[in-house]
Amino acid sequence: MVGAAKRRINQERCLRDAGTPCENPRSFAHGIKQLSARIIDGKAISKQIRVDLAQRISAVRDGLERPPALAIVLVGDDPASHVYVRNKLKTAEDSGMSVTLQTLPGNATLDETLAVVDRFNSSPETDGILVQSPLPAAMGSNAAQRVFDTIDPGKDVDGFSPISAGHLSQKRTGFAPCTPAGIIEMLDRSGIAIEGARAVVIGRSDIVGKPMAMLLLHRNATVTVCHSRTKDLPGVAREADILVAAIGRAGLVTREFVKPGAVVIDVGMNRVSDADEARQLLASQPKRLELFERRGSVLVGDVHPNVAETASALTPVPGGVGPLTIAMLMANTVRAAEMRLSA
Numbered sequence: 001m002v003g004a005a006k007r008r009i010n011q012e013r014c015l016r017d018a019g020t021p022c023e024n025p026r027s028f029a030h031g032i033k034q035l036s037a038r039i040i041d042g043k044a045i046s047k048q049i050r051v052d053l054a055q056r057i058s059a060v061r062d063g064l065e066r067p068p069a070l071a072i073v074l075v076g077d078d079p080a081s082h083v084y085v086r087n088k089l090k091t092a093e094d095s096g097m098s099v100t101l102q103t104l105p106g107n108a109t110l111d112e113t114l115a116v117v118d119r120f121n122s123s124p125e126t127d128g129i130l131v132q133s134p135l136p137a138a139m140g141s142n143a144a145q146r147v148f149d150t151i152d153p154g155k156d157v158d159g160f161s162p163i164s165a166g167h168l169s170q171k172r173t174g175f176a177p178c179t180p181a182g183i184i185e186m187l188d189r190s191g192i193a194i195e196g197a198r199a200v201v202i203g204r205s206d207i208v209g210k211p212m213a214m215l216l217l218h219r220n221a222t223v224t225v226c227h228s229r230t231k232d233l234p235g236v237a238r239e240a241d242i243l244v245a246a247i248g249r250a251g252l253v254t255r256e257f258v259k260p261g262a263v264v265i266d267v268g269m270n271r272v273s274d275a276d277e278a279r280q281l282l283a284s285q286p287k288r289l290e291l292f293e294r295r296g297s298v299l300v301g302d303v304h305p306n307v308a309e310t311a312s313a314l315t316p317v318p319g320g321v322g323p324l325t326i327a328m329l330m331a332n333t334v335r336a337a338e339m340r341l342s343a
């Protein structure tokens, strides 16, 4: 195909699918500017959400004579969990909320952890409770389940309890898990229509895949949930107008998974430390490859970066879905405080 024709088709695709011309035309060595996916800025959207929450936080402060209050329980030394919790603490504090961190050592028992949860359950000074997962393996395989079963559903700002899952499934008032709730917020605030869209979710976890499917369904998308045993995964994924990748496999979703013009949401957060794999995934991102060479590892999503040449919009990793998860944790905590205020 000659350059001008190819350029026109790409331009038309971008205008049709994203409503506005793509923001980041890329130059290729042969001189053609190929338009590529709009990169959805999760940091900017999460900032907007937090600005929108400011007035509600101040109303809670007036009504309860204290800000909305979040309690975080962190058990053990998992380095990634410590980073996640630090980000949650900082965002809560920056948003003018009160946040209490209760740490427990890696050898704490399940009963000790449940006792901490019970204390926060009965405290009128706590609106939301989050127990960071994973819990130490020594606590047993069903420890997280036992913890989520114990959190008061009225304070379950993570939305992980079976009561919250049931409420979500029946479209009743409750707390939806933050990552899928953040993705819906992201689609809405990016002007991406959900109603009537074919949505494909890759991954069936209780905290992302299943609630994601439910939230998309409640917004009148036609939803397919895929997993590691799905036959012809690329073929099913290619049916999607909205493709959500939440399977935890670095760069699994390549261009052959993506219908031209689809919106692709990348929930993956995979640490890659193999040099060949990093070079293959980051060939088009020299700065991130440089970071890998310096640090010896890099965080990448479930979506291969070259999907940007096929999709109309794409979330980056990092800076896409991650900041939305934290913003929705803040939103759920504010709502929990409002429920206390109106009780």
Ligand code: GUN
Pocket: 084, 130, 131, 132, 133, 134, 158, 178, 325
């Ligand atoms: N571990 C990784 N993400 C999360 C989260 O959103 N909530 C909790 N509780 N644990 C996590």
